[in-house]
Amino acid sequence: MREILNDLDRWRRAGTRAAVARVVDVEGSGPRAPGAAMAVSEDGEVVGSVSGGCVEGAVVTEALEIIDSGDRRIVTFGYSDDDAFAVGLTCGGTIHLFIEPLDW
Amino acid sequence: MTIFDELQQAIRAEEPVALATVVDGANVGAKLLVRPDEDPGGTLGDPDLDRVVARDVLGELAAGTSGVRHYGEHGEARERSVSVFVETFAAPPQLLVFGAVDFTGALVRLGKVLGYRTTVCDAREVFATKARFPFADEVVVDWPHRLLERVGADLGPRDAVCVLTHDPKFDVPAVIAALETDVGYLGAMGSRRTTEDRNRRLRGEGVTDQQLERLMAPIGLDLGARTPEETAVSILAEIIAARTDKPAPSLKDADGSIH
Numbered sequence A: 001m002r003e004i005l006n007d008l009d010r011w012r013r014a015g016t017r018a019a020v021a022r023v024v025d026v027e028g029s030g031p032r033a034p035g036a037a038m039a040v041s042e043d044g045e046v047v048g049s050v051s052g053g054c055v056e057g058a059v060v061t062e063a064l065e066i067i068d069s070g071d072r073r074i075v076t077f078g079y080s081d082d083d084a085f086a087v088g089l090t091c092g093g094t095i096h097l098f099i100e101p102l103d104w
Numbered sequence B: 001m002t003i004f005d006e007l008q009q010a011i012r013a014e015e016p017v018a019l020a021t022v023v024d025g026a027n028v029g030a031k032l033l034v035r036p037d038e039d040p041g042g043t044l045g046d047p048d049l050d051r052v053v054a055r056d057v058l059g060e061l062a063a064g065t066s067g068v069r070h071y072g073e074h075g076e077a078r079e080r081s082v083s084v085f086v087e088t089f090a091a092p093p094q095l096l097v098f099g100a101v102d103f104t105g106a107l108v109r110l111g112k113v114l115g116y117r118t119t120v121c122d123a124r125e126v127f128a129t130k131a132r133f134p135f136a137d138e139v140v141v142d143w144p145h146r147l148l149e150r151v152g153a154d155l156g157p158r159d160a161v162c163v164l165t166h167d168p169k170f171d172v173p174a175v176i177a178a179l180e181t182d183v184g185y186l187g188a189m190g191s192r193r194t195t196e197d198r199n200r201r202l203r204g205e206g207v208t209d210q211q212l213e214r215l216m217a218p219i220g221l222d223l224g225a226r227t228p229e230e231t232a233v234s235i236l237a238e239i240i241a242a243r244t245d246k247p248a249p250s251l252k253d254a255d256g257s258i259h
Helices: A002-014 A056-069 B003-012 B047-063 B102-113 B144-154 B168-179 B192-204 B209-214 B228-244
Strands: A018-027 A037-041 A046-048 A073-077 A094-101 B017-024 B031-034 B041-043 B067-071 B082-089 B094-098 B117-122 B138-141 B160-163 B185-188
Touching: A002 A018, A002 A037, A002 A046, A002 B003, A018 A056, A018 B067, A018 B082, A037 A056, A056 A073, A056 A094, A094 B017, B003 B017, B003 B031, B003 B041, B003 B082, B017 B047, B031 B047, B047 B067, B047 B082, B094 B102, B094 B144, B094 B168, B102 B117, B102 B228, B117 B144, B144 B168, B160 B168, B168 B185, B168 B192, B185 B228, B192 B209
Parallel strands: B094 B117, B094 B160, B117 B138, B160 B185
Antiparallel strands: A018 A037, A018 A094, A037 A046, A073 A094, B017 B031, B017 B082, B031 B041, B067 B082
16 A cells, blocks of 8 residues: 555545555465555546556446445455456456545 | 554654554454554454454564454454454665665666665765765765664665675675675675685685675676666566575576676
């Protein structure tokens, strides 16, 4: 989360609502270790990353929903070979993200 | 101050800090901020859980690891009703570069990219200036071995010392002082002839062959690096390989021309 701290600080100061997604667990091959983080503002600005670009799009959708609902939850992404269009990691691993509003 | 403010303040001050967050179970989202030698901030919702997690987090902080730990509602071990994500923010590792030479600027710049706190040290004040090394966190005008007398005890396995002066007057005492520390990586720049000459002088000062094993000289991997930037890549790659204990081809173990 260190890398996105300045952006989080900027949003907090501006009163911009945002959600933070952090990698909390990785099974098998995963591109980023626990602690990797990305954040999405209510305006749709995105900073940081949680994978090699495989799941960031889906995380934005989840994060915007979480900014609205105020929920906090674990979201899991894994490899899926039965649907070429499903969101997943091409490296074959599974990552668990914790996504929550930046309200703390 | 909020937990976020406290976390940010500690990270900016480069003080070790960890953030524990409940990610599953009761009180999802509850947070505990843990720092060595200070009372934790915030709460996970149960005083016993706070106490146990704070203790465990200090261990993770020392190891620099982040991950999920499981507990009972009151911190019981071997129960899994509460999952806590512990994210540690260790102070950045140190890169000490001795010698204010051409290669130093590139090494410091790329070292910053890899997250090191960088210090340039050279006894010659005309060369050791902040203007010449804008990317260095600190520029010290002093003999390197005297700097190590002050900070050597703080060096550990994550840190690195690179001796780039290739003047035996500075290098020999610097290497001897660095060998006294627990620094994880120690390398010295120079041609094969400079390296042989330095090793001979070091032995003359009582350095053993076993101690010389630790000294990576000529410094860097055998990449055929030529420019200061390429050389910096070869040095930092050797530092990574030393940390991960992977068999990368070091110049030290090769024969012939170094570039």
